[in-house]
């Protein structure tokens with residue numbers, strides 16, 4: 001039997017965190033719930049502790065850093081990452097995410113969901129993926145933070161420290177030849193960010209993609225540079 005750890009990165013999520021944890025606690029497949037807080041200025045930490053979840057604090061800000069700390073703390077051989085700011089997870093979303101891995105058919109599961117595509121997804125992630133890793137454009141929500149995978153797979157890659165983490169993981173597991181599937185977990189309502197905050201997120205996502213396209217490839221970089229300058 002596999003053990004499942006759920007890791008929830010949470011920064012200033014006092015409005016949502018209790019509901020998210022309680023929903024996940026109902027699931028019998030889950031062995032531990034780990035919340036990674038980031039010096040939230042609100043009551044996220046205290047509320048999470050009250051639910052009985054394990055809570056750790058990540059010293060430096062960054063969604064990717066929080067996810068990496070969660071991986072380090074997790075005991076399970078399967079890790080499911082979930083966002084803390086989603087109030088309306090359907091009750092069976094964990095079962096849906098874990099089934100392909102528990103059946104030994106896949107080692108990585110990316111969620112997709114029914115909501116209008118986010119702005120960074122439409123304007124940055126998808127166009128850039130089309131130009132760099134076209135096979136990955138088939139994923140409906142390439143930036144989704146709700147993912148599941150074998151711990152040993154995550155141990156083979158290096159997480160980006162910021163919002164580049166999710167697209168970075170997708171590209172890295174793809175490059176490793178992992179068996180990847182996409183699962184639709186229904187309708188999701190996600191807090192929408194002010195567009196000004198999306199500028200940094202866009203840069204982080206673009207950087208994570210481009211880095212993976214051009215890393216260890218001096219020749220390509222030279223050619224691209226030549227082209228640009230000619």
Ligand SMILES: Nc1nc2c(ncn2[C@@H]2O[C@H](COP(=O)(O)OP(=O)(O)O)[C@@H](O)[C@H]2O)c(=O)[nH]1
Nearest residue numbers: 009010011036037038061062063066083084085
């Ligand atoms: N611990 C921690 N969690 C973070 C950080 N940044 C984002 N998160 C969490 O990661 C999840 C997704 O982040 P969010 O800002 O909603 O990104 P979006 O849904 O892609 O717009 C939420 O649960 C956030 O609280 C961070 O710096 N530290």
Ligand SMILES: [Mg+2]
Nearest residue numbers: 083085190191
């Ligand atoms: Mg969100």
